[in-house]
Amino acid sequence: MSVSRTLRALGGKGMTPLRVGATPVPHAEILDHVRGRLSAQGIDLRVEIFETYDELNELVAEGKLDANFFQYLPFLDVFNRETRADLVPVVPVHIEPFGLYANRIDCLDAIPDHAEVALPSDPVNVTRALAMLDDLGLIECPVTVDEVATTADVTANPRGLLLKEVSSALLGDLRDDFDVVFLFGNQAMGLGVDTGTALYCDRGNPAYAEYLVAPRWSMGNPGIRALAGALQSESTRDFIRTAYAGQLVVAF
Known part of the structure; x- marks a missing residue:
């Protein structure tokens, strides 16, 4: 609460x-x-x-x-x-901005097989995160307008990424525990993280x-x-x- x-x-x-x-x-x-x-x-x-x-x-x-x-x-x-x-x-x-951040990886191509990825767990934002991963070619998870998705809707995961939905409030504290973490812009700024350091960032949508x-x-x-x-x-x-x-x- x-x-x-x-x-x-x-x-x-x-x-x-x-x-x-x-x-x-x-x-x-x-x-x-x-x-x-x-x-x-x-x-x-x-x-x-x-x-x-x-x-x-x-x-x-x-x-x-x-x-x-x-x-x-x-x-x-x-x-x-x-x-x-x-x-x-x-x-x-x-x-x-809404983006992918990593402490030990410096680019998308360097994301290893079986990397652990933390996604926000609420329906709207996990859908947004999955759609981003799909757009980047990291997974296949078709999402249509006005539809919500979960990790169970992923149809292909060629790198075997370990996708875990966690409370949005905890994402900022998990950067050392996961290979890749989604962060909202307000979280990144509150933590002093420059959004320009994101592996990928959705800006101005x-x-x-x-x-x-x-x-x-x-x-x-x-x-x-x-x-x-x-x-x-x-x-x-x-x-x-x-x-x-x-x-x-x-x-x-």
Whole structure:
């Protein structure tokens, strides 16, 4: 179960609170950047930071958070379909790289037979990882649009790769335990890993833009509208480009 690490808020008297859940890097940092703009509009942006994303959608669906900022549309679609929730994407903000990393291998061609590969275990991201391995010719695992896959769907594995699905939150800690590990951009940056060192990296794919997400019934909330505007401002565009030195792609 994920645990809120900290709460960042101004607590200004007479201000309207807006509770947003986010993962630390870069989501909470981007939210921190727009805090002053919202404060000037009488909104106290309260950012609750979670080390993992296990509960973030549930907390928004239950009304315990007003919105969250951590996910892309395929992940949100699966959550809504499985829980019958009605969370909606408000605005896209940025796109993070997703890649293959190794501590002892310096290129894809050097991946040995029977290498141990750690993949994220949630349905959306294991599907994305398997599709990447298929595209790179390392396995055969045809994946169609709107379909989820598991390692059981691999139809050919000529190198005999040992594919293991593990909790996404653990991937960053397993780089010494596996030959190859998939890492999300936020994980790599949080660990100080340059995404340019990846064996292969998917960058700038608009299908995986990260969105501010809120309940459909809250779309008229002035705070949500103000936050959406702030996240898609020129100031935020410049912040993303400067603070992350090209490791993130602006999605608006």
